[in-house]
Amino acid sequence: MSLSNVGLCWFRQDLRVTDNPALTRALQQHTQVLCLYVHEHPDDPDPPASLWWQQQALQDLADQLQGQLLYRTGDIQQNLQQIITEYSISAVYWNRLYDPTSIARDTILKTWLGEQSIQVYSFPGQLLFEPWELLKQDGSPYRVFTPFYKACLAQGLSDRVIPAPDLNRLVSVPDPGAQITHDSPAAAWAQAFGDQWDPRRQTGWNRLAEFIAQDMPVYHKARDIPAADQVSRLAPYLHAGQLSVREVVAATRDQPGADTFVRQLVWREFAHYVLYHWPHTLDQPMDNRYVHFPWRTDPVALRAWQCGQTGIPLVDAGMRQLWQTGYLHNRLRMVVASLLCKHLLLDWRAGAAWFMYTLLDADLANNTLGWQWVAGSGVDAAPYFRIFNPVSQGERFDADGTYVRRWVPELAALPNRWIQQPWAAPTELLTAHGVQLGDDYPQPIVELAAGRRAALAAWEQMKALAASALIKRS
DNA sequence: TTTTGAGTTGTTCGA
């Protein structure tokens, strides 16, 4: 096989052919293009749920490339070195990522490739705006969502989508029909995902059309009702880059309800923007005072939360939905996170790690922003006094208990009056409906009013500690 | 330059 003028398109979180600037440009510049994916950390003994999605998405991408996707595992630099020689690569193309680990890696690779006279071209593919494009008048980055959102709208949300290129000049790879082999989460766990989700791009695209027609017109209200499930469910497709955010914006443009939905897409944008400008927020609070927050360590409570055994029905329903489906409705993400950080005073980073492990859409930037928001330590965070009461939330957003009954079947027989707070129900009523608290269903792990007071007290304590630390320093 | 008002997602208390 003679190869000349070969470009390498390195796929990362852009597992698509349409609206893929790196792939399109590589095909414009080269007579032949090699498509590559490298799974950098194989042999993870306990892979997260999102690896299941990634594996399926890769297989789907390989199908779209008529099998011509070179799949490798292990160190990226070593793989590139070998591939460059083997395939006579003269230039490398990729779409940019904005998390600190990827930036550090890509920077090193760019220098290293340059030293070998290999051209490197990187492109904007993951976001609507490059994070350094949107700044305040004074040249510094936005810290508040709404001004950021307005700035995005003022710039105009691009809906220019690059059509799928002609793929008949891809380099043939050995064994193109081979399955993408990947370490995947435990078989039984993955099985449950397969029952719920189809990670192929076309399915995501179909879901988008369905969402726009059926759900987006009422999205502003219905998105808060977890049982209604009238949300897009596109996050995993967006995270893997099977759909580009520009495609989604373009499809929703001028359709009823688009404003509210696009605002959510801008939140995704803001999350990546914040992580780019303040990479330390990955595990450090944006608000310095929170360095002094008195987080507790309580593995038993953390485990109860993870397993959906807190004895608080709405929270347990959410945590079970998360574990069983790799997905959690947005409102429940807030409710369960608030219970962990506020009532239980457990470190948001423990909750964030669990979400990253269990969510099929596990996205570092979105997850970090969300948790810091709930904890109160982040950019434009929830005020300290906003403590979600899972009973009130249940009565407001799951008034007929549909969602709780779906995921906490042991309580299904209880009347609406008590479904959100079985501990308050008369014992004889519980007995009559076959519920023995502490036996069929746990006693609540925390008394909600006391937990709220403890959270407010912890906040006062943090303030005092932060103030005295400030005095000591000055 | 200074001031002002608003800022994703809530709860409780008291009138």
Place this chain on the structure above:
DNA sequence: GTCGAACAACTCAAA
């Protein structure tokens, strides 16, 4: 039962 106020501190943009 309903309703408004209070709950910090800071950022940002417009007036």
